[in-house]
Amino acid sequence: GESVGLHLPTLSVQEGDNSIINCAYSNSASDYFIWYKQESGKGPQFIIDIRSNMDKRQGQRVTVLLNKTVKHLSLQIAATQPGDSAVYFCAENGGGGENKLTFGTGTQLKVEL
Amino acid sequence: DGGITQSPKYLFRKEGQNVTLSCEQNLNHDAMYWYRQDPGQGLRLIYYSQIVNDFQKGDIAEGYSVSREKKESFPLTVTSAQKNPTAFYLCASNQQGAGGYTFGSGTRLTVV
Numbered sequence: 125g126e127s128v129g130l131h132l133p134t135l136s137v138q139e140g141d142n143s144i145i146n147c148a149y150s151n152s153a154s155d156y157f158i159w160y161k162q163e164s165g166k167g168p169q170f171i172i173d174i175r176s177n178m179d180k181r182q183g184q185r186v187t188v189l190l191n192k193t194v195k196h197l198s199l200q201i202a203a204t205q206p207g208d209s210a211v212y213f214c215a216e217n218g219g220g221g222e223n224k225l226t227f228g229t230g231t232q233l234k235v236e237l
Numbered sequence: 238d239g240g241i242t243q244s245p246k247y248l249f250r251k252e253g254q255n256v257t258l259s260c261e262q263n264l265n266h267d268a269m270y271w272y273r274q275d276p277g278q279g280l281r282l283i284y285y286s287q288i289v290n291d292f293q294k295g296d297i298a299e300g301y302s303v304s305r306e307k308k309e310s311f312p313l314t315v316t317s318a319q320k321n322p323t324a325f326y327l328c329a330s331n332q333q334g335a336g337g338y339t340f341g342s343g344t345r346l347t348v349v
Contacts, residue, residue, distance in 0.1 A: 223268060225337075227272075
């Protein structure tokens with residue numbers, strides 16, 4: 125079946141460094157991908173999305189890269205700040221008409237001062 | 238401000254009781270979703286509704302029930318048939334055809 129997985133459960137970075145969070149997906153029919161940020165005890169917040177007809181999209185301090193050949197998605201956070209500490213989820217929309225998202229297990233990002 | 242409101246934030250249930258979690262949105266979104274989140278795991282889909290008076294089971298619907306009588310509201314009932322209900326429950330909504338979901342702030346349910 126379809127699955128969305130993450131390579132690393134925990135990522136520790138120094139404040140000011142760049143962070144890269146990776147995600148693998150297995151459903152080649154997925155046409156839309158999203159990154160969410162979830163702080164402890166709160167609901168996920170939308171960060172950035174990308175459609176399958178693109179391979180890169182940039183936002184404010186964040187960039188999402190999509191490699192459809194190897195079914196890989198990454199989130200890059202520039203100049204990581206303490207407020208970036210959270211769990212980051214990737215999600216994929218498998219297509220088929222219904223807008224149902226499948227979520228990965230998440231990566232805990234810890235920013236060290 | 239538009240958004241999704243979940244209540245209560247914390248809920249305690251005794252063994253054998255049914256409890257209902259509230260989810261209200263004022264975003265005029267057609268679709269609404271309920272997810273369950275356990276520690277160290279991703280979000281698992283319980284039920285979803287794409288239009289008023291219609292809903293479908295997700296991946297883990299057993300022991301749960303929903304209703305969608307109004308566009309703004311999508312309450313989730315955790316029944317006594319759900320043997321392991323302790324979890325963080327998240328409600329979400331989106332406009333049909335649009336991409337990402339907007340999430341509520343969640344309800345943490347604990348069995349006592």
